[in-house]
Amino acid sequence: MSTRVTHQIALEPERYELRAAAPYHFDLDRRDFFKFLGAGIVVVSVLKPAIAAQESGGGRQRRGESLPQEIDAWLHLGANGKVTVYTGKVEVGQNIRTSLSQAVAEELHVPIERIELVMGDTQLTPFDMGTFGSRTTPTMNLQLRKVAAAAREALVELAAEQWQADRLQLRAADWKVTDPKTNRTANYAALLKGQQITRTIAADQPLIPATQWKVAGQSVPRVDGRDFVTGQHRYPSDQKLPGMLYGKVLRPAAFNATLVSADTKKAQQMGATVVQDGNFLGVAAPSSKAAEAAMGAIHAEWKSDPQISNKELTDYLRKNAIQGKDPSGDGDRFETGSIDQAMGSADHKLQATFTVQYIAHVPLEPRAALAKWDGDQLTVWTGTQRPFGVRGQLAEAFHIPPDQVRVLMPDTGSGYGGKHTGETAIEAARLARAAKRPVKVVWTREEEFTWAYFRPAGVMDVTSGVRNDGTITAWEFHNYNSGSAGIKPYYEIPNQRIIFHEVNSPLRQGSYRALAATANHFARESHMDELAHAVKMDSLEFRLKNLKNERLRAVFEAAAKQFGWGKSKSPGQGFGMGGGYEKLGNIATFAEVNVDSKSGDVKIVRVVSAFECGAIVNPDNLRNQVEGSNVQGLGGALFEAIEFQNGKILNDRLSQYRVPRFSDVPALETVLVDRKDIPSVGAGECPMVGLAPAIANAIFDATGARLRALPLIPNGLKT
């Protein structure tokens, strides 16, 4: 038996950009499931309206009737008054457990305390591609509102039948249906009378407009906050089973190394379970200390070839491009107008190169999994943004059908796009199978830094042309390796050539919060200031001259007002801006820096963000996300970079890899633009993309030094 573990260095495509259709499937025999649920109302959300209409026949279904396969969420309202919602989305700190509960409470008219969300359990929840791409709010929030609205409608219909009343005259509120004419009232449980009712919803289920929201749109406190401040919540790394062993995996000496030989006798004599299977070498023992000792007793020889270091990275990425990929998916490039003609007639022609480094997600909870086998049935508790994806990886690794694998995702200690893969799940399951006992694997910080995957490094070349009056006429943009998210300009430019060049990355790379939009916005928004400088125009005026998109203009103007753009500055002070459109949201970020001319120390003094993501679901949580994006973004903007050489990570500890801390945080001000007329979209990623260019532009404003590489100032400013 061979396991597919972490030792191969494969190109991890940015999963957001995978274009394959989602293979929807279901594990449970739903008939049994609904029996298990007992009396109450079950409402399922069906993906395709055509199927919904066909299956539901536009009315109530009879008990026991089969249900469609293409379900993406469902809700059960029990006779005991409990509402249980099933979704494949997972909680990694975005606080969607609360915001999705708000959506259900709003439409179903139940107190939020009655709602429980079952999330990311491959046996109980419908299939979900994963929690990424800021999709939870625009898709799942909407689906759950529809599901809850359909449940409410079913209850109103029940009351109308029972009371022989006109259903249009009845009102649902606060867990009850009331007939205002007769003052007759009954709570939801009483209306059910022990029946089991099944409903599907259509895509055009009418919903309460955002202007009339009472629960949604409010800063509802986190639904399970008490469990977290008391230490009672069990994260994946806190999971435990009777008789459980602790697993450790012996890592190769370098990336791409192959195992030549291993002496495991001593480890076995120590009583540990030892597994050597291809390149996989692991141990399991009754305590983590015993497992570490057993692993330390193994003598292994690895063979590896010389590999490049971060110092040669920029050249490497340029020279190893595979092809130019089109960001829109229609060919290998995006082109409009004539770049060559436009460049020929431009008053000013600019050329600049920008770079970004590999950075690490550093989720404070490292990867963790607990696995147990019952015969051929495998159950794994793990922290992942893709429980169904990890189920597939496990099925593949162990040559078993996916329906023999159950993956459960306890609310996890963050991901930021870094937990799309199931390394620890596979490792724990492999060890558990050998030990015939449950095994838990929790990665050390060094393992997380080395054997997870990185935010891609990249090189971006910009060539541009502008007229004296500030009109941008030409924009040529090449991105090597970092990705195509956010690569297209939102400015009105008649002649464009935009190419994403895929590269065989020297390090394992994958999704990271906001993907390549951070790199592409850094290059574009920095270059916008270079162009403004060339034509001697104010940065804001120059942007607005070339920008038609009203929503983006609105956030630039709102942030400028809050920031006080145009005010005078003192020596060492610098102001800058950056912004854009990403994941359906609009952000503008303004930064104030202070540069000590003697020491070169740069202090980020103040950051003002204006953000608009449609109708706001939870204002306080939204602020929290915008603030968090800026704070996390400071790391990648200012000092985070992975150093590597010969297949080894050189800064694989928190004492060597600097992340933002309390003293790094500037004054943060957030302006929320609430557009109740626009559907709500996600907020976890977009707010990050304006920060790096805003700081770079502010440093230029303070010193005249144009920094075109992220991180900007890993060692302060050397002019």
Add this chain to the structure above:
Amino acid sequence: MATIHLSINDKSYAVDTDPQTNLLAVLREDLDLTGSKYGCGEGQCGACTVLIDGKAQRSCITRVGSVVGRKVTTIEGLVKGDRLHPVQQAFLDESAMQCAYCTSGMIMSAVALLQQNLLPSEKEIVDFMEGNVCRCGTYPRIIRAIQRAAKEQAPAVAKGVER
């Protein structure tokens, strides 16, 4: 292996372990007190912070043998009956968390700070908390939570009232 006698959250425990084992592993594996978290294993992130005789210490780099005869308090020991510690309540009131994996350690550090400094300035909070990492970036909220807890608990402490 030796039998180690520990006082944790005002309870006595006897654990058979190597005295060199780090306290965090004993708390989590032997005593099932999983509120203290592993984040780095080198005392750099503060997720494992506990109080030892009232002082904030990183349990991941503390040998269990070194805390014999001393009072250890973990996040599980802060609640009195149903009542949250003022710092716990302030973290809820300020929504000072996202994934909340750092929260136990943040709260324990904050409790230690407020025991030695009733009304710390923002700079004093930043200096004291610098060793605690919140990767989600909720630092400004954590500062506000500590300030709120200080305001709420200071008058009671000043009057010598047991909270």
